[in-house]
Amino acid sequence: DIQMTQSPSTLAASVGDRVTITCRASQNINDWLAWYQQKPGKAPKILIYRASILESGIPSRFSGRRSGTEFTLTINGLQSDDFGTYYCQQVGSTFGQGTRVEIK
Amino acid sequence: QVHLEQSEHQLQTPGASVRLSCKASGYIFSEFAIAWVRQAPGQGLEWMGWIKLDNQRTFYRPKFQGRVSMTADTSTSVVFLDLTRLTSDDTALYYCARRGKKEGLFYGMDVWGQGTMVTVSS
Numbered sequence: 145d146i147q148m149t150q151s152p153s154t155l156a157a158s159v160g161d162r163v164t165i166t167c168r169a170s171q172n173i174n175d176w177l178a179w180y181q182q183k184p185g186k187a188p189k190i191l192i193y194r195a196s197i198l199e200s201g202i203p204s205r206f207s208g209r210r211s212g213t214e215f216t217l218t219i220n221g222l223q224s225d226d227f228g229t230y231y232c233q234q235v236g237s238t239f240g241q242g243t244r245v246e247i248k
Numbered sequence: 249q250v251h252l253e254q255s256e257h258q259l260q261t262p263g264a265s266v267r268l269s270c271k272a273s274g275y276i277f278s279e280f281a282i283a284w285v286r287q288a289p290g291q292g293l294e295w296m297g298w299i300k301l302d303n304q305r306t307f308y309r310p311k312f313q314g315r316v317s318m319t320a321d322t323s324t325s326v327v328f329l330d331l332t333r334l335t336s337d338d339t340a341l342y343y344c345a346r347r348g349k350k351e352g353l354f355y356g357m358d359v360w361g362q363g364t365m366v367t368v369s370s
Contacts, residue, residue, distance in 0.1 A: 145309065188345075190348075193350070231292065235354065236298060237295055
């Protein structure tokens with residue numbers, strides 16, 4: 145398996161803050177990376193695919209970037225509805241460990 | 249609309265096997281793939297594998313090789329997950345999810361089932 149190392153494991157931020165989550169692949173996966181949001185008791189929802197493309201219907205405050213094997217998910221202007229756990233995934237394979245986002 | 253309906257929750261004993269189902273509707277079944285992802289209580293997501301529905305080719309995570317089987321009945325648009333030699337470590341919520349396509353390429357899991365809880369306990 146290619147390992148996906150996600151950080152931080154938890155973060156707490158205030159409404160309006162800019163939040164960044166990082167995911168590092170143990171090997172080159174090009175841009176075959178997706179980001180998901182999961183709320184408690186619900187199935188995950190895809191936010192971004194191909195590392196930086198916003199899925200239809202997802203607010204533009206979410207964005208993704210790739211630099212080599214390092215990927216970032218940024219939320220510009222955190223909203224109260226953005227609480228939950230975020231996961232990166234090498235498409236068709238391994239997930240990162242998840243980042244729980246809490247609203248202060 | 250596009251929907252994945254999963255089978256009911258199950259209680260199994262250690263050493264037993266379990267079969268889960270995932271019924272797709274609202275799209276052309278054979279044009280996509282279905283992945284299985286599980287989540288142990290309080291833990292993260294774990295990818296198990298997926299089945300490509302045009303040719304029923306399967307891709308399993310190595311840790312599940314020999315214990316997992318994914319099959320599909322294209323006449324009823326149902327995908328099955330069989331997992332054998334269950335242990336307490338297999339206690340989890342099991343999701344099926346459609347591997348979505350953009351420009352003919354799989355890009356991520358765009359539709360998810362509601363999950364089936366499997367509890368393994370003596």
